[in-house]
Amino acid sequence: xxxxxxxxxxxxxxxxxxxxxxxxxxxxxxxxxxxxxxxxxxxxxxxxxxxxxxxxxxxxxxxxxxxxxxxxxxxxxxxxxxxxxxxxxxxxxxxxxxxxxxxxxxxxxxxxxxxxxxxxxxxxxxxxxxxxxxxxxxxxxxxxxxxxxxxxxxxxxxxxxxxxxxxxxxxxxxxxxxxxxxxxxxxxx
Numbered sequence: 749x750x751x752x753x754x755x756x757x758x759x760x761x762x763x764x765x766x767x768x769x770x771x772x773x774x775x776x777x778x779x780x781x782x783x784x785x786x787x788x789x790x791x792x793x794x795x796x797x798x799x800x801x802x803x804x805x806x807x808x809x810x811x812x813x814x815x816x817x818x819x820x821x822x823x824x825x826x827x828x829x830x831x832x833x834x835x836x837x838x839x840x841x842x843x844x845x846x847x848x849x850x851x852x853x854x855x856x857x858x859x860x861x862x863x864x865x866x867x868x869x870x871x872x873x874x875x876x877x878x879x880x881x882x883x884x885x886x887x888x889x890x891x892x893x894x895x896x897x898x899x900x901x902x903x904x905x906x907x908x909x910x911x912x913x914x915x916x917x918x919x920x921x922x923x924x925x926x927x928x929x930x931x932x933x934x935x936x937x
Contacts, residue, residue, distance in 0.1 A: 761787045765806040767797040767823065768839065769815045773863075777810075780866040794818040798826055805831035810869055811856075813840035813847065821854060828855040837872045839864055842906070844899040901929060 764786045768774040771792070778788045789806065791797035794817050801809075809827055813820035820838060827834050838851040841862040848859045858872035901919065908914040916926040 763787045763806040764808040766810045767791045768812040794823050801830050809836045824854045
């Protein structure tokens with residue numbers, strides 16, 4: 749892959765499938781990547797992405813983890829089934845160690861937190877060109893149950909736009925209990 753600062757020529761433009769349900773983000777990112785010389789196709793969900801990949805398998809793919817319908821994990825797995833050579837970078841606004849490990853186990857070459865710009869995405873593909881141990885060969889430490897609980901609580905709180913009462917209702921706990929949990933430091937791995 750090309751370094752982040754170079755632009756591919758027209759005859760070597762890599763095909764890239766960009767999958768994100770956020771229309772504004774998807775179209776802006778697609779425009780910038782096209783300006784950088786990539787042949788970009790976009791999809792808003794699992795079905796559109798799978799149809800595009802079956803029609804013409806992309807060399808690269810950027811997949812949002814969280815979408816309506818089947819998740820980015822399912823799409824990642826199915827894109828790799830269609831073409832094992834497709835290199836995939838996963839984007840998510842709800843990152844955790846567990847989701848990172850799962851994405852890498854399913855074949856993603858890199859995992860980025862949103863908001864990620866075109867330079868970060870291109871750099872992620874460039875970094876994936878360097879030899880490394882395969883994800884299944886790597887010994888990942890499993891996060892503690894307390895750490896997973898902390899990450900889940902914070903994800904629900906984020907989904908509730910910071911509204912503690914709404915998050916407590918979604919989590920099935922009393923608001924004051926949630927407030928006490930949020931005042932504690934995150935547990936160690």
